[in-house]
Amino acid sequence: MKCRWLVAAACASVLLAASIDAAENSAAAVIEHYGLQEADAPVKDRKGWRKPKRILVGGFAARLSAELQSAAPEVEFIVAGTPEAKSKIASVDAIIGVCDPETLNAGKSIQWIQLVTAGVENCVSIPAVKERNILVTNMQRIAGPVIAEHVMAMMLGLARGLDVYVPAQAQGKWIPRLPPGRATTVDGKTMLVVGLGGIGSEVAKRAHALGMKVTATRNSGRTGPDFVSYVGLSDELPKLASEADVVVNTAPLTPQTQGIFNAALFAKMKPTAYFINIARGGSVVTSDLVDALNNKTIAGAGLDVTDPEPLPPGHPLWKAPNLIITPHVSADTDLGGQAPLQVVRENLKRYAAGDKMLSVVDVARGY
Known part of the structure; x- marks a missing residue:
């Protein structure tokens, strides 16, 4: 899946260098600046929600264990594609940075998908997303x-x-x-x-x-x-x-x-x-x-x-x-990866707390 915000390698290197304190202190500013939409109801009201214990991370998110761990200290983060992921996928509660039929088929307990792109068509077209009423959030408005x-x-x-x-x-x-x-x-x-x-x-x-x-x-x-x-x-x-x-x-x-x-x-x-x-x-x-x-x-x-x-x-x-x-590069920028990092961290904290989520995708409409 292509990252519209930055190519994966650049995205990873920039986000790894981001300050955790800066991300926390400016989350509200990012929400206001980009006009991010908050869900009408808290996620804890959704059927099937529970405090996440295990979250699978893929793509650039897999390299952000320290940043993600600080946002949700009680969560165990598992990197996609590893032997550990294969053995524990059945008990994963959410996934960040990856969405494919194989993962959803193996992860029957997955309730939330955080995408790191604005485009969602490849994810929401997977039948399991709609059939299981999986919550999907993305990077809408950021780029x-x-x-x-x-x-x-x-x-x-x-x-x-x-x-x-x-x-x-x-x-x-x-x-x-x-x-x-x-x-x-x-x-x-x-x-x-x-x-x-x-x-x-x-x-x-x-x-x-x-x-x-x-x-x-x-x-x-x-x-x-x-x-x-x-x-x-x-x-x-x-x-x-x-x-x-x-x-x-x-x-x-x-x-x-x-x-x-x-x-x-x-x-x-x-x-x-x-x-x-x-x-x-x-x-x-x-x-x-x-x-x-x-x-x-x-x-x-x-x-x-x-x-x-x-x-x-x-x-x-x-x-x-x-x-x-131009070769699908309209989102490339010198601004760095602070904004997408803040969205991921903020939604992670909100999901763990059962609060209202940001940038929720309407799966039925496809965006």
Whole structure:
């Protein structure tokens, strides 16, 4: 499972160096800064909850035994993939940093899964999660500000023709001018944010600050922040896309969003519009996007995620015009790993105490 916040090795090394006291002292600040959502009811009210005695840790979390132990001194932490884990998995109460069918099948007592990524589709699609009503929490909102900056970089890069100039620089070519209409401004233009959640709201905030009109869609209702002029439901996507100059996908991957960006939707968009995807490649019908770019149905695209991924050599997307591709790195940052560490530690303390959890995933909705 890919870590959207940092690659696993970097994530581990940064978090190992984090101060336990600093994490404890700033947990409240992290919750406030990122707008983390607290569950309505304490976890002790859930059927099957009990004070955890054993927790399985995997991925970077497996290297954080000291930090985790300080948050829950009475818990025994077991590292995934070890002989000890195999012998004790049946009595594990929760897992941190791992979610796979094999672990859930062997760990019949597992009641809570703490993911270290924002994306949850690979986990919540496991039948046991829903069948056993397992609590799932994740890193929603934590990478939102960083990913939003990546969206702005892609949008401005396309608007100012950097997708043309940067390759030309590498070849030592001086291109004095782009084709007429290719260099554009974003001030006064309209951005549509598809999926107005934590990341989408951060994108919208920055677009508004650049003087753009921002519209959005969301599945849960029509409410939104003041800097979004209109929030529509998911069935309004075609209409809103036809009115936008930039369409940004920040929606989670669910059965409802699989392949929603297809030939029909690209045909609705303005021929001068840009499409940016930093969510999931599976939301896009890749062949339709290639056609839309080659046929100039849309003006360009910025992709941090693709389908397939990694994008193999020779794939048609590599040669599509007016396209910026980055390799699923929009959450990379120099900020370090304090925020995700604090979320894991705080949720661990809350779970052990039976308190209200942070960043609870709606398993039925898939995000």
